[in-house]
Amino acid sequence: MALFAELRRRNVLKVALLYAVASWLLLWFVGATGESFGLPVWTETFLLLLLAIGFPVALIFAWTYEITPTGLKKAIEVDQTQSIVYKTGQKLNAAVAVLLVLGLLAIVGQGLLPTFEFLVPGIPEGEPPASAKAPREIRSLTLDNGLRIIVWPDHDIPNVVMYNFVRAGSRNEYPGITGLSHFFEHMMFNGTTNREPGEFDRIMEAAGASINAYTSRDVTVYQDWFPRSALEVIFELEADRLENLAIEPEVVESERGVVYSERRTRIDNNTTRRLREQLYATAFVAHPYQFPVIGWPSDIEAWTHEDLLDYFRTYYAPNNCTMVFTGDITPKDIFRMAEEYLAPISAQEPPPPVRTIEPQQEGARRIAIVTDAQTPLLHIAFHVGSASSPETLPLNLLLDILVGGDSSRLHRLLVEEEQAAISVGGWQDEGFDPGLAYFYLTLPPDGDPVAVEKRVLEELARVATDGVTEEELAKARNILLADYWRGLATIDGKASALGSFEVFNGSYEELFSLPDRVEAITADDLQNVAVQFFNVNNMTVGMLTAPADAGVDQ
Numbered sequence: 001m002a003l004f005a006e007l008r009r010r011n012v013l014k015v016a017l018l019y020a021v022a023s024w025l026l027l028w029f030v031g032a033t034g035e036s037f038g039l040p041v042w043t044e045t046f047l048l049l050l051l052a053i054g055f056p057v058a059l060i061f062a063w064t065y066e067i068t069p070t071g072l073k074k075a076i077e078v079d080q081t082q083s084i085v086y087k088t089g090q091k092l093n094a095a096v097a098v099l100l101v102l103g104l105l106a107i108v109g110q111g112l113l114p115t116f117e118f119l120v121p122g123i124p125e126g127e128p129p130a131s132a133k134a135p136r137e138i139r140s141l142t143l144d145n146g147l148r149i150i151v152w153p154d155h156d157i158p159n160v161v162m163y164n165f166v167r168a169g170s171r172n173e174y175p176g177i178t179g180l181s182h183f184f185e186h187m188m189f190n191g192t193t194n195r196e197p198g199e200f201d202r203i204m205e206a207a208g209a210s211i212n213a214y215t216s217r218d219v220t221v222y223q224d225w226f227p228r229s230a231l232e233v234i235f236e237l238e239a240d241r242l243e244n245l246a247i248e249p250e251v252v253e254s255e256r257g258v259v260y261s262e263r264r265t266r267i268d269n270n271t272t273r274r275l276r277e278q279l280y281a282t283a284f285v286a287h288p289y290q291f292p293v294i295g296w297p298s299d300i301e302a303w304t305h306e307d308l309l310d311y312f313r314t315y316y317a318p319n320n321c322t323m324v325f326t327g328d329i330t331p332k333d334i335f336r337m338a339e340e341y342l343a344p345i346s347a348q349e350p351p352p353p354v355r356t357i358e359p360q361q362e363g364a365r366r367i368a369i370v371t372d373a374q375t376p377l378l379h380i381a382f383h384v385g386s387a388s389s390p391e392t393l394p395l396n397l398l399l400d401i402l403v404g405g406d407s408s409r410l411h412r413l414l415v416e417e418e419q420a421a422i423s424v425g426g427w428q429d430e431g432f433d434p435g436l437a438y439f440y441l442t443l444p445p446d447g448d449p450v451a452v453e454k455r456v457l458e459e460l461a462r463v464a465t466d467g468v469t470e471e472e473l474a475k476a477r478n479i480l481l482a483d484y485w486r487g488l489a490t491i492d493g494k495a496s497a498l499g500s501f502e503v504f505n506g507s508y509e510e511l512f513s514l515p516d517r518v519e520a521i522t523a524d525d526l527q528n529v530a531v532q533f534f535n536v537n538n539m540t541v542g543m544l545t546a547p548a549d550a551g552v553d554q
Contacts (some may be wrong), residue, residue: 138152157491160230211223218432221499286359367541369545377544380539386431404479461534473522
């Protein structure tokens with residue numbers, strides 16, 4: 001009690017309390033404002049280290065000078081400026097001051113001093129974009145298990161979007177397991193070893209989140225839209241289903257029935273999709289793009305439990321995924337939760353590469369379907385490049401000129417002027433491997449697909465011979481760039497675009513050079529791609545018609 005009274009009398013306790021409160025306030029202020037001022041992630045730890053050194057030093061000197069008899073005697077008898085204790089204290093104070101100055105210099109200009117990486121408490125900052133065209137607030141990080149994460153903060157509204165791009169599509173399948181990529185899109189919303197089927201959806205909905213997914217020939221993409229307050233719930237659920245998906249026989253059989261029913265509804269009972277499925281199977285003779293995303297009926301019926309386990313283990317590994325977060329978040333928040341929830345998931349051996357290259361087509365191919373149909377259908381496809389091919393962007397502009405809306409060439413010619421078609425449209429595949437430029441036309445009940453095919457080919461040949469006008473090119477540029485900027489105006493559009501360019505073009509930074517690349521395209525570039533791709537030896541034609549003796553109403 002005497003010691004306590006002496007400490008209180010000499011204000012040591014007050015000084016210690018003041019020091020602790022001031023330290024806490026300083027750390028709180030730096031933590032609350034550090035992100036706004038762009039302070040490095042180690043700033044809080046650096047301050048904590050200084051305060052941790054200073055506090056015991058202050059107590060030691062208080063004890064030495066104010067409490068111990070020896071200290072009191074020296075305080076009276078010895079010139080304080082000459083005492084060993086005083087000199088030692090001065091040196092310690094100088095050392096702390098030097099550390100403080102170094103820290104301030106490092107914060108102002110990190111390039112002048114070491115970045116104090118040894119102080120980072122396990123939360124990486126991520127890599128900023130190298131391109132000057134990309135927004136500086138974007139950060140990317142690859143975890144030790146290979147999971148790639150990209151963060152684009154946007155604080156306009158308190159919502160967040162997460163896209164998880166899994167590199168698993170029908171191109172990764174083979175006869176016997178076609179449709180498995182799409183099947184796992186269904187399975188991922190069922191139970192895990194920790195949660196019952198349906199619990200995933202219930203927790204998401206309770207947190208105010210909505211979810212979806214889609215499967216293509218190249219990827220399966222999972223989408224979460226949620227309020228900022230649900231961020232940790234999302235990480236916990238996403239990590240759980242990525243690591244602990246339950247592939248139970250009764251759930252598999254239930255979802256097998258759902259997928260088979262989906263195939264009957266979306267493919268077998270839909271004339272447009274039936275024709276498209278058959279055309280892809282005809283256009284590709286070697287490459288797995290020939291397989292339907294939903295799978296062939298016999299494969300859907302025959303997947304084994306071992307097929308499912310092997311496929312999930314191979315493709316649903318963190319090193320085969322890219323996650324994108326946009327919205328009311330900070331990179332620090334995302335990377336901290338990623339380290340906690342996603343980093344412990346083990347990487348797997350990389351999936352086997354798709355080595356098959358589609359051989360060059362050496363003549364026109366045709367597929368004809370005769371079935372009950374209200375109107376004839378005509379589909380025409382040409383082999384083109386991949387998403388990263390230099391011809392892809394000029395071809396996008398050319399397709400807009402040809403089939404992009406009511407003012408496009410083929411619409412004006414075939415729908416408005418000649419009334420040979422009811423509608424016309426098209427697209428270009430932009431995948432990992434060379435795909436198709438695809439034209440689809442719906443004809444009147446008495447339409448002649450052969451005659452319409454001839455008119456389409458004549459117009460494509462005219463583009464290859466005469467090119468396009470500068471006015472057409474300017475309009476196509478304006479439409480593409482308007483769609484581009486409109487997409488980036490929302491957090492959902494940001495997430496979709498970042499992930500697509502990262503996965504298909506090799507870097508999300510390519511997204512931000514697109515306007516310049518569009519402006520650099522010339523009319524000659526469009527004419528060159530027409531010459532390169534639109535020739536009959538590179539063409540596959542599909543026609544769907546009613547039986548010859550069928551009436552119009554059939």
